[in-house]
Amino acid sequence: xxxxxxxxxxxxxxxxxxxxxxxxxxxxxGARRELGSERAAPLAGLVAAFVFAVQMLNFPxxxxxxxxxxxxxxxxxxxxxYTGVLCVSxxxxxxxxxxxxxxxxxxxxxxTCMAIVTTVVAYVLFRGLVKVLPRTRRSVTAASFVxxxxxxxxxxxxxxxxxxxxxxxxxxxxxxxxxMVGVHLLIGLGEAVITAxxxxxxxxxRPDLVYGARGLEQRLKLRVNGELVDAPDTGPVPVPAAxxxxxxxxxxxxxxxxxxxxxxxxxxxxxxxGLERVAADHGIAERAEEHAAADSPLADYGVKDVxxxxxxxxxxxxxxxxxxxxxxxxxxxxxxxxxSGETSDAAPPVNKPSDPDTDTAPPANKHAGAxxxx
Amino acid sequence: xxxxxxxxxxxxAHSPVHALPPHTKLAAVLAFVVVVVxxxxxxxxxxxxxxxxLGLVAYAARVPAGFLLGRLLIEVPFVAFAxxxxxxxxxxxxxxxxxxxxxxxxxxxxNVLAKGTLGVAASVLLAATTELRELLLGLQxxxxxxxxxxxxxxxxxxxxxxxxxxxxxRIARESRGFEARGLxxxxxxxxxxxxxxxxxxxxxxxxxxxxxxxxxxxxxxxIDEVTVSRAQWSYALALPSAALVVCVLxxxx
Amino acid sequence: MTASLEVSGLAFAYPDGHQALFGVGFSIARGExxxxxxxxxxxxxxxxLHLNGxxxxxxxTVTVAGLPVGKRYxxxxxxxxxxxxxxxxxxxxxxxxxxxxxxxxxxAGLRGQELEERVDRALALVGMAGFKDRPPHHLSFGQxxxxxxxxxxxxxxxxxxxxxxxxxxxxxxxxxxxDILRSLDVTVLMVTxxxxxxxxxxxRALILSDGVIAADGPTADLLADDALMRAHRLELxxxxxPRSVAATPDRP
Numbered sequence: 001x002x003x004x005x006x007x008x009x010x011x012x013x014x015x016x017x018x019x020x021x022x023x024x025x026x027x028x029x030g031a032r033r034e035l036g037s038e039r040a041a042p043l044a045g046l047v048a049a050f051v052f053a054v055q056m057l058n059f060p061x062x063x064x065x066x067x068x069x070x071x072x073x074x075x076x077x078x079x080x081x082y083t084g085v086l087c088v089s090x091x092x093x094x095x096x097x098x099x100x101x102x103x104x105x106x107x108x109x110x111x112t113c114m115a116i117v118t119t120v121v122a123y124v125l126f127r128g129l130v131k132v133l134p135r136t137r138r139s140v141t142a143a144s145f146v147x148x149x150x151x152x153x154x155x156x157x158x159x160x161x162x163x164x165x166x167x168x169x170x171x172x173x174x175x176x177x178x179x180m181v182g183v184h185l186l187i188g189l190g191e192a193v194i195t196a197x198x199x200x201x202x203x204x205x206r207p208d209l210v211y212g213a214r215g216l217e218q219r220l221k222l223r224v225n226g227e228l229v230d231a232p233d234t235g236p237v238p239v240p241a242a243x244x245x246x247x248x249x250x251x252x253x254x255x256x257x258x259x260x261x262x263x264x265x266x267x268x269x270x271x272x273x274g275l276e277r278v279a280a281d282h283g284i285a286e287r288a289e290e291h292a293a294a295d296s297p298l299a300d301y302g303v304k305d306v307x308x309x310x311x312x313x314x315x316x317x318x319x320x321x322x323x324x325x326x327x328x329x330x331x332x333x334x335x336x337x338x339x340s341g342e343t344s345d346a347a348p349p350v351n352k353p354s355d356p357d358t359d360t361a362p363p364a365n366k367h368a369g370a371x372x373x374x
Numbered sequence: 375x376x377x378x379x380x381x382x383x384x385x386x387a388h389s390p391v392h393a394l395p396p397h398t399k400l401a402a403v404l405a406f407v408v409v410v411v412x413x414x415x416x417x418x419x420x421x422x423x424x425x426x427x428l429g430l431v432a433y434a435a436r437v438p439a440g441f442l443l444g445r446l447l448i449e450v451p452f453v454a455f456a457x458x459x460x461x462x463x464x465x466x467x468x469x470x471x472x473x474x475x476x477x478x479x480x481x482x483x484x485n486v487l488a489k490g491t492l493g494v495a496a497s498v499l500l501a502a503t504t505e506l507r508e509l510l511l512g513l514q515x516x517x518x519x520x521x522x523x524x525x526x527x528x529x530x531x532x533x534x535x536x537x538x539x540x541x542x543x544r545i546a547r548e549s550r551g552f553e554a555r556g557l558x559x560x561x562x563x564x565x566x567x568x569x570x571x572x573x574x575x576x577x578x579x580x581x582x583x584x585x586x587x588x589x590x591x592x593x594x595x596x597i598d599e600v601t602v603s604r605a606q607w608s609y610a611l612a613l614p615s616a617a618l619v620v621c622v623l624x625x626x627x
Numbered sequence: 628m629t630a631s632l633e634v635s636g637l638a639f640a641y642p643d644g645h646q647a648l649f650g651v652g653f654s655i656a657r658g659e660x661x662x663x664x665x666x667x668x669x670x671x672x673x674x675x676l677h678l679n680g681x682x683x684x685x686x687x688t689v690t691v692a693g694l695p696v697g698k699r700y701x702x703x704x705x706x707x708x709x710x711x712x713x714x715x716x717x718x719x720x721x722x723x724x725x726x727x728x729x730x731x732x733x734x735a736g737l738r739g740q741e742l743e744e745r746v747d748r749a750l751a752l753v754g755m756a757g758f759k760d761r762p763p764h765h766l767s768f769g770q771x772x773x774x775x776x777x778x779x780x781x782x783x784x785x786x787x788x789x790x791x792x793x794x795x796x797x798x799x800x801x802x803x804x805x806d807i808l809r810s811l812d813v814t815v816l817m818v819t820x821x822x823x824x825x826x827x828x829x830x831r832a833l834i835l836s837d838g839v840i841a842a843d844g845p846t847a848d849l850l851a852d853d854a855l856m857r858a859h860r861l862e863l864x865x866x867x868x869p870r871s872v873a874a875t876p877d878r879p
Contacts (some may be wrong), residue, residue, distance in 0.1 A: 045528020
């Protein structure tokens with residue numbers, strides 16, 4: 001699903017390029033926190049190579065057809081959202097330059113849809129679900145399933161939005177959306193199954209490597225003179241009260257976004273042409289002459305294409321969920337970071353990504369855990 | 375996208391285009407594509423002119439036409455989309471051979487096909503005349519963030535190693551009589567993917583150790599410092615400049 | 628003259644509580660070639676990672692040519708201790724052979740002509756001068772291992788530490804590498820399971836077992852001591868008698 005040149009007009013391509021560049025800049029900083037500043041390059045590079053390789057792993061569906069993993073959600077869950085964005089972006093960049101797969105001017109569009117939207121949506125959903133669900137492995141797998149499932153159509157919606165603003169052909173947005181979301185729901189289902197199974201497989205062998213599930217590990221037990229003793233604490237212990245209150249906040253946040261999303265979709269279905277109007281106002285403005293000559297593609301859309309109207313309403317709902325969750329979590333994170341900054345390390349957050357070195361290192365992770373001197 | 379493609383796209387030759395510094399080529403291709411995308415779709419002759427320009431570059435680079443055309447196949451999914459466009463697009467319709475087609479859709483299809491093809495062709499020419507390593511250097515000199523370039527170069531370096539591990543795992547599966555045929559086998563494949571991730575990550579840790587052992591302290595040491603002459607820049611930018619002239623004419627005429 | 632490498636009282640436990648070293652001590656004089664033998668899980672790799680300060684935080688000291696291993700001299704220590712890891716793919720992380728060999732010296736601040744000469748010299752030492760611009764993954768395994776040795780030699784180390792240098796090599800590559808190692812004028816510590824290889828290359832051997840040095844002496848003597856070998860799970864290949872080859876002429 002790599003967008004070629006000429007699909008999206010120049011101004012919008014440029015705008016998405018700016019968005020992509022901004023997100024990558026933020027991710028560069030974030031990835032250093034997730035992986036440790038020195039380890040960032042080799043680890044992210046290897047994960048990018050993994051994403052690249054796993055996209056070639058074919059999962060047979062039926063009758064000779066097969067699908068493959070897109071990997072955005074998987075990368076986000078396994079190595080964290082920032083590193084995930086970086087890895088998928090690098091893969092896309094290399095595909096564009098080396099294989100001419102995806103246009104150079106469309107790189108911004110491709111990175112925005114496939115690297116940023118998938119990873120962020122998947123990670124936010126995943127994190128939210130993990131907080132809400134009971135702290136077990138099965139919840140992590142289930143959360144990965146849902147996160148991956150939603151991430152793919154979310155990416156399709158992002159593309160549809162970009163297309164609505166800067167598409168170069170006047171296909172009704174409802175139709176683009178139907179096609180995109182319909183196809184990508186199916187793809188998303190496959191992605192979800194594979195992602196959940198893969199996360200489950202990693203979780204079974206090296207749970208410490210699953211970034212999104214950090215803080216769920218059981219305390220290490222050591223055998224000393226025939227007795228089991230708790231391992232000395234190297235990582236922060238979550239304070240139960242704080243954890244519970246945080247969980248309430250997460251549940252509240254999810255509920256709020258659902259309610260808001262419902263509101264948004266109601267509003268959207270009352271005004272089904274919203275997206276198209278945006279398209280008419282911005283994207284196609286420069287070709288206004290031509291449009292004056294042709295029938296307005298929007299003229300009778302609301303009347304005839306009722307299905308499309310409902311659909312765009314539902315669509316907006318999903319977009320609403322995505323956007324609200326993202327915005328809400330953003331605010332929540334900022335507030336919490338500031339608070340945890342003030343109270344120093346009294347109650348370190350469970351998923352604080354900044355200091356992987358202080359996590360309890362399980363037996364297999366010898367080098368990483370011990371490499372604190374450099 | 376087998377690992378072989380990494381090397382198959384590059385065509386070894388000694389041509390003026392091959393000899394250009396990679397970042398000038400990257401900049402030229404990017405500028406060219408931007409110009410192409412900004413051209414109004416009604417200026418059909420302009421796209422013909424672009425194609426001629428690319429043809430000249432291909433000739434100078436000694437890239438055979440057959441190779442170039444073969445690589446254009448990567449576009450096929452979007453050709454399908456473009457073919458659908460006249461049927462699904464809105465607006466004024468015309469009758470062609472008994473089919474009702476949208477004028478707008480026809481224009482849209484033409485637009486996507488022309489620009490997409492030119493974009494792919496330009497990228498293929500870049501990849502065909504520039505080695506992998508050079509491309510990375512080019513990105514670095516175009517001031518891409520160093521961490522991003524490092525990630526890209528590690529990805530390139532280990533892409534083959536990991537693909538190879540994946541292949542060995544497949545052979546191991548198949549030699550034990552397993553063949554993935556349908557949904558039921560996804561669990562096994564996903565386990566392989568999980569194992570592949572763990573191997574990749576652990577290799578990343580080992581590579582990091584090897585880097586530390588050789589004095590790595592967070593930034594890549596400078597090994598090559600290349601200076602580019604003005605002549606090389608102007609040579610490389612001849613393509614987008616010519617294209618720009620065509621584009622401006624396309625808007626004016 | 629100071630010893631190339633001096634280790635004393637080294638003990639170390641991983642953060643998970645698993646203790647790998649229990650007071651290791653030995654000394655290697657300049658120019659010596661020493662084999663470090665030991666069964667799996669003896670703590671060999673842990674010890675190696677201490678030699679250039681990748682692992683620290685236990686007790687005891689490591690001194691390289693008089694410099695204590697620690698934060699203060701870390702850059703210098705890493706230049707002086709050249710570790711060749713077991714998997715050359717881990718070690719060769721740059722896109723071309725030349726850049727890989729240049730990585731260490733360049734990180735130490737070398738540039739231009741001087742850097743280029745250093746790279747050429749190191750590659751010539753391992754007989755890989757003609758492969759400068761090749762990507763590492765296009766080389767055979769044996770060639771990759773030789774380039775890995777070159778990457779370390781380019782830093783002109785005080786001591787060369789090799790982790791299982793003969794693993795996965797075919798007999799010819801194995802012999803080529805042995806010839807190269809013998810020709811080098813540098814202190815060598817070779818960590819290996821490959822007892823004949825140790826005997827061929829190293830006059831002296833250490834046996835690391837359960838985190839301590841269990842034996843230290845001439846390689847031929849240690850390998851001939853059946854009880855010692857059995858006690859530390861070291862086994863000679865079938866039909867190999869260390870006494871019969873103990874007098875190979877090339878031993879210094």
